[in-house]
Amino acid sequence: xxxxxxxxxxxxxxxxxxxxxxxxxxxxxxxxxxxxxxxxxxxxxxxxxxxxxxxxxxxxxxxxxxxxxxxxxxxxxxxxxxxxxxxxxxxxxxxxxxxxxxxxxxxxxxxxxxxxxxxxxxxxxxxxxxxxxxxxxxxxxxxxxxxxxxxxxxxxxxxxxxxxxxxxxxxxxxxxxxxxxxxxxxxxxxxxxxxxxxxxxxxxxxxxxxxx
Numbered sequence: 446x447x448x449x450x451x452x453x454x455x456x457x458x459x460x461x462x463x464x465x466x467x468x469x470x471x472x473x474x475x476x477x478x479x480x481x482x483x484x485x486x487x488x489x490x491x492x493x494x495x496x497x498x499x500x501x502x503x504x505x506x507x508x509x510x511x512x513x514x515x516x517x518x519x520x521x522x523x524x525x526x527x528x529x530x531x532x533x534x535x536x537x538x539x540x541x542x543x544x545x546x547x548x549x550x551x552x553x554x555x556x557x558x559x560x561x562x563x564x565x566x567x568x569x570x571x572x573x574x575x576x577x578x579x580x581x582x583x584x585x586x587x588x589x590x591x592x593x594x595x596x597x598x599x600x601x602x603x604x605x606x607x608x609x610x611x612x613x614x615x616x617x618x619x620x621x622x623x624x625x626x627x628x629x630x631x632x633x634x635x636x637x638x639x640x641x642x643x644x645x646x647x648x649x650x651x652x653x654x655x656x657x
Contacts, residue, residue, distance in 0.1 A: 448524035457605035472585025501547035
C-alpha cells in the first residue's frame with residue numbers, strides 16, 4: 446500500500462503561488478483559510494532566497510492526532526491524515542501542536558469560537574461518502590477517489606511540489622540531487638547555515654581514547 450506524501454524542492458520553487466490558487470479553486474476553500482501557502486526566506490537576498498510551499502505534511506506520527514481531545518483525526522490506508530468536522534470542537538490544540546501551521550480556522554477570535562478546523566486533505570475528502578455533495582461541502586474535492594493527485598502538485602509549473610506515493614517522489618528527488626552533484630551536502634551544515642557563516646561546519650567531535 447502506497448503512503449502518500451508531499452515533498453517540496455526549494456531549488457525549483459519560483460514563488461508563483463500557483464499551488465495556493467489551485468488549492469483554493471479546486472476545493473472552494475473559505476475566505477480567510479489558506480490550506481497551502483508559500484513561505485520565502487532571505488527575501489530579496491541574491492543567491493540566498495529560497496521559497497517552499499507549506500501545508501499539512503500528513504505526518505506518519507502526526508502531533509495533531511496526539512493532542513486532539515475528541516480524536517477527530519484519523520489516518521487513511523494511504524497514510525493521509527484527515528479529520529471529522531462533526532467531531533471537531535475548535536479548541537485549537539492541533540494548531541499549537543502542528544509545526545507547519547496547517548490547521549486553519551474560518552473565523553477570528555478565541556479558540557472554541559473560531560468554528561470548525563480546516564486543513565489540507567491531500568485532496569482526499571473526508572469521512573462522508575466519496576465524491577458526495579456532503580463531502581465536497583465540508584472538505585473539498587476528493588481527487589484521490591477520482592484517481593488523480595492533489596491539485597496543488599499537478600498545477601506546479603516547475604514541479605517543485607511533488608505529491609503522491611512517498612517511495613516514488615523520493616526516487617524522483619534522489620535523481621535530482623544526483624544530477625545537481627551536491628551529494629550528501631544537500632542536507633549538510635553548509636546548506637543549513639551557508640558557507641563561511643557561524644555553524645557552517647559541524648562541531649568537532651572528541652576522539653575516542655584521546656584528546657578532543
